[in-house]
Amino acid sequence: MHISQHVKDNIYWVGASDRRLALFENMFPLPGGVAYNSYLIMDDKVALVDSVDSAILQVFLENIDHVLSGRSIDYLIVNHMEPDHCDSIDILCSRFPDMKIVGNAKTFQIIRQFYNFDIEGRCHEVKENDTLCLGAHTLKFIFAPMVHWPEVMMTYDMTSKVLFSADAFGTFGALHGNLFADELDFDGFFLDEARRYYTNIVGRYGQQVQQALAKVSGLDIDMICPLHGPVWRKNLPNFIEKYDKWSRYEPEKSGVVIAYASMYGNTENAAAVIAGRLSERGVNDLRMYDVSKTHPSYIIADAFKYSHLIFASPTYNNGLYFAMHSLLHDMAVLNLRGRKVALVGNGSWAPVAHKVMEEMIGRMKDMTLLAPPLVIHSSLKPCQMGEAIALADAVADSVLARIKEKNE
Ligand code: FEO
DSSP, rough: OOOOOEEEEEEEEEOEEESSSSSETTTEEOOEEEEEEEEEEESSSSEEOOOOOOGGGHHHHHHHHHTTTOOOOOEEOOOOGGGGTTTTTHHHHHHHOOOEEOHHHHHHHHHHHHOSOOTTTTEOOOTTTTTEOOOEEEOOOOOOOOTTTTTOEEETTTTTTTTEEETTTTSBBOOOSOGGGGGTHHHHHTTHHHHHEEEEEEEIGGGHHHHHHHHHHHHHOOOEEEESSOOSSSSSHHHHHHHHHHHOOOOOOEEEEEEEEOSSSSHHHHHHHHHHHHHHHTOOSSSEEETSSSSSSHHHHHHHHHHEEEEEEETTTEEEEEHHHHHHHHHHTTTSSEEEEEEEEEOSSOOOHHHHHHHHHHTTOOOEEOOOEEBBBBOOOGGHHHHHHHHHHHHHHHHHHHHHHHHH
């Protein structure tokens, strides 16, 4: 049975959620599932704004059939050509032989790269700021390249003041029946997953997100309809402000994320000693992660959220412990910048972890090392407690100063 919902005017949500998929893009854990959104605009001409992943095809088709009530689709607007939104295009083409596909030159190039079905004669190519009149609704196409892929565009319904924002403003997490963000406890339930989604999927492209935000800032927007997660019709500025911060790589909060790697618990112990001292100094809301245990996407999300980062790792094969190397590589690729950092390296006979971490952090933009790395040999000994405390104090001083400066 259909689960479609009315959105606004003659616009309907015809998406669904997948709670079975373990890994988004076969990489990011989805403990709460994921929603794939698609929207039907019922006007003189009928437009479907984006489609869905094949995992939810059945209910998607039932939703469409219910809303169409026998009508046909005139336009399929492809704002984003990633297969989680496009795996059903060939089926839509067979069901609606006269349906035109609306996209830009890159959209059609990528459709042809992924799929073998014939789109000749169906392509309605648009350029930046082109419009498409459906009758009462007029749609305008706003290009947002690299938010998340190069072909991405947003569609603005000038009549209903609805922005179909593609991946932007999306989140991980299945919908639970409530479609609108104001119908659920977004901050308590979705915000962490929205941050994890943004930082890991789009995080690299902060500059392009800023350009897209600048373009849409001039629009009169009543509602944001993303491709994943809830639809926004209230408190839009709050979520837009989060996107603005994330894409400028600005911390949301003063605080410390401690990411450690540890084979036998000794590096973990050094990290715990530092954490204990930070707490003693009045640093609250500490976040401590074992990089071998916690998926990096969660640590990345918190690294975007907080202002200070401590990394502690053993040396391994004359280099850096693999899981820590991978995390720092990921952070560099995602362009994380502007954090205050402290390092702890361990090595039983030839410690180099601290040097490799320092080099990797040094290649990221605007990172500040708050103290010389603490280097331990197999385990933290009483004679080095002073050094550990000094490192923790350097971090605590910096965090507390930031809290004061920001009036947090
Ligand atoms: Fe939801 Fe970039 O695809």
